[in-house]
Amino acid sequence: MRAGGQAIVAGGAAVCAGSSLPAVASSRPKVKGVDYYQKLGVTPFINAAGTYTLLTASIMPDEVQAAVALAALRPVNLKELHEAAGQYLAKQLHCEAALITAGAAAALTVGTAACVTAGADPAILSIPTDMNGLKSEVIVQKSHRYGYDHAIRNCGVRFVEVETLDQYEQAFNEHTVMTHFFNAGEEHISREDWLRVAHKHGIPCFNDAAADVPPISNLWNYTQMGFDLVTFSGGKGLRGPQCTGLLLGKKDLIEAAKKNNSPNSNTIGRGLKVAKEEIVGLVAAVDWFLAQDDAAMEADYRKRAERIAGQLKSIPTVETQIFIPPVANHVPHLLVTYDQSRVKITGAEVMKKMREGTPRIEVNPSTGGPAASAGLPGGSNTVVVGVWMMQPGEDLVVGKRLREILQGAVGS
Secondary structure (H helix, E strand, O other): OOOHHHHHHHHHHHHHHOOOOOOHHHHOOOOOOOOHHHHHOOOOOEEEOOOOHHHOOOOOOHHHHHHHHHHOOOOOOHHHHHHHHHHHHHHHOOOOEEEEEOOHHHHHHHHHHHHHHOOOOOHHHHOOOOOOOOOOEEEEEHHHOOOOHHHHHOOOOEEEEEOOHHHHHHHOOOOEEEEEEEOOOOOOOOHHHHHHHHHHOOOOEEEEOOOOOOOOOHHHHHHHHOOOEEEEEOOOOOOOOOOOEEEEEOHHHHHHHHHOEOOOOOOOEOOOOOOHHHHHHHHHHHHHHHOOOHHHHHHHHHHHHHHHHHOOOOOOOOEEEEEOOOOOOOOOEEEEEOOOOOEOOOHHHHHHHHHHOOOOEEEOOOOOOOOOOOOOOOOOOEEEEEOOOOOOOHHHHHHHHHHHHHHHOEOO
């Protein structure tokens, strides 16, 4: 826990000062943690990829780790904690209401369930298998179909695809329950037109902006634009617990989402439980994130990318470029390209060698193949380095290893 450990003890004493409960944190004996990665034979790595779920997303800042550890020491009423956290976050993020969910995909599920069941509580028990009498069509741009469709379809709805504004206008009928917008998707219909048409028909709009911070202001940009529901991942740019998400939006829909969510039994969200530690951790992460500065974060990431690029400049034909994706993962990435007739190795082979070395290093999944993230290029002669989740000093390790691999592949 590094510096966070001291904060736990100090924080515990502070909390207990205004309480009749004993000072749990300060009275407990210190326990030495076991390295279970080592015990289980799982090898950690340097994250030169980004905030991918498969790679366990981000590392929580010390302040967030300390808040999580302190929250673990005492039980609370889970509904009370959800309610208090939601009210606090709604105020911090300038929206009507908020709910912490078990990741952004869980927010898609309970948010969709809210639209299907709003004002009809008995329907909560019916979805997804008994949709009689319930609206069940969700309009989406064809280019916005993606790997998270199932989180929405879990509610018993079906998608109606459109490609043009005219098709969108014609798609609304008595079965339409929601429209869905993938914020990083290709825009054939703009956000503004998407909202205008849906609201003309009295239908709520959901915006999946899971990976779309920074910038910090995106946390309120889309609700203030008029989207009725917006979700963000808690474990990506926000740097909270990985299995948390934010569902932000209209108060009536958030209230309906709560009814469909854990800890309420016999609901579609019952298995999407969020623990007290995770709720507190995401609140702490939002506080931490709001205290950051967009320009300062970008400058830091650029320096990391430049340090890596500096170690590669002597390798024949290697070119480097700092690239910022337009929406999702909107932070500096380092693109490394080269002439494969001189540097005789594919990007995929570079990725494999980085992964198999010591220390293990994971580069961005776009490396050596098709683009893996919205807006990030790929290519057989391309290595993509995500710098924003690296710990201090790891950029130098990544640069050194990358130089060794590329230099070793230079042919005559």
